Structure formats: structure tokens, C-alpha cells
Amino acid sequence: MNNFGSVNIRLVIGHTLKALGNYSAAAENLLIVTISLQEKHIADKVEDGLGLYQINSTTHLSIWDNYLAFDPDRASTVRGLASQQAFLRDPHLELLTNLAYATAIAWTIYQRNKVRLPDAEDLPGLTACWAQYFAKETSLEAPKPSRPAACAKIIAWPAPEAEGLLQA
Template identity: 40%
Template sequence: MPGLDLGQFKALLVCPVLGQLGLGGNAAFNLLTGTALVESGLVWLRQNGGGPALGLWQMEPATHDDIWRNFLRFRPDLASAVRQMGGSGAGVGRADLLVGNLAYACAMARVAYVRAPGKLPMATDSAGLSAYHKQFYNTALGAADAQRNEPLFARAIAA
């Protein structure tokens, strides 16, 4: 299945976005790259099968809105940095930006992980990153399988 080049995706999108947010580091770069691979295969901008998830990180609008309402609202500096990723205009902060604005979608996925209580696994721990994704991004009720997705996180690490 065609998709984005993983090395370019990581180097030209994920790393710069997380760096601009001040939320980078190799573990975060690999986690966000692996998450996009698991969630969308770097192909789908809307959830396959008609679900509500949007963008390469497949964030649901309800999650997006909750991040703004209950997290970013209380962190004005981080909120400002995320808004800059969204560009200017009345649409900044709307969930539909997750589809067409890759930098904004990446920033929002990283913020979703910032809310997680667990410490990031080591940057080279593909099994740990996959388990972290399952626990804190996909959740217990989600369809992700940490063991099955571990090779995708290994690809993200190698990119």
C-alpha cells in the first residue's frame, strides 16, 4: 500500500514539530512516528470503516476537544505553540484541522501523550513504545494490539 516515506515523515515533520513544541527527544520522535504507523499506516486521513478518528494519528474529535477544554486551556504557552502549528484564522483549534494540517495533527497527538501519567519508554524499546501507545493513546477499549504492533514501532525507531 502506498504511503508517505517513513524517514522523511519522521525527519521533516515529526522531529521539527516536536522540537518547536519543546517536547522532542528520540523517545518522543519514535513514539509519534510509530503511533502514526499503527493508527493510519501513513495512508488514511479519515478512519477506515466510517469511524470518527481523523488525521494520520487517528485522533477522535471528542479527544481533540477534550485536550483543548481540559488541558491546553490551563497551559497557555503550550496552547500558543499548538495554535501556531494550526496556522492563523478562525479554524485554529478545530478538530477538522487534524485531516489537512499534518503539523497540527502531530502536535495534538504529542499533547495527548503529555497528558499521560506514565514515563516515556526508552527510545529504542519498540515493545515498550508499543505498550505505551496501547495504554495511553489507544486505550484498553481500542482495537490496537501492542504485541502485533511492536514491529511498526521497530520500523519507526529504525527510520
């Protein structure tokens, strides 16, 4: 995550959440924490997940077949974030190559489980959300967080100064 840059990742997450009509600082921080925890807990198991959020193909299909299929407006918005041709050839590849699409799917995992967001700066609460809603959904065991300071550092990244920089 360090190579791409925290500000860029925040811009992608913020833009995507705005496009979905779900932006909040808590949602943005939850997705930042998700990236960090997924990377920490399954970095050595490439076969288990794809992209920044380490979403496996089974979860990806389940999101489409069991959730988005019943919400055509949301499905259209999420599909609109995917590449036109590449998505049709290999939808799972979008989780690796398309950060906005991967972010939309990650957020949809939380939405499908009716996530209740804690305060934006509540690291234990955000970590608990990940463990309850995301880690289980993506077939991970929800380990006890051993390094909350690492996640706190990520949350402390500065938000973009120009609030209206990317409008959905």
C-alpha cells in the same frame, strides 16, 4: 504512510517536538509507532479518527477544553501551529490537513497523561505507551500487538542526517 515518506514524516515530527520544547528520539519514535498502530488498528473505521494519528473529534475537544485551556503558553504554541483561518472554521479539519498541528495534538495526548518514555529503541515499551496512553484516550481498545516487526521496521527508518535542518 508510505506515499509521503518516512524521512518527511520524521522531519515533521522532529520539527514539531522541537517547537513544543519536547524533542527526544524516544518521543519521535513513539509518535512514529503511534501512526503505525493507529493505522493498523482503526484503518477501516474512518469515522473513529482523523489524520495520520486517527484522533477523534471528542478527544481533540477534550485536549483543548480539559488540558490546553489550563496551560496558556502551551496552548499558544499549539495554536500557532494551526492554520490562521481554517482552524477557526473547522478545527477538526486541521487534524487531516496540517501534519504539524496533528503531531502537536498527538504529543499533547501523551503529555496530558504524563507519559514516561522508554528508551528510543524499546519497541515493546513504545507499544505499551501507545496502548496505555493513546489507544485508550482515542477510544480504541488497546489490542495486543500481533506484528511487532512491522513497528520495528518503522523505527529503523533513518533519521535525517542534518540535525539542524529544521530549527524551531
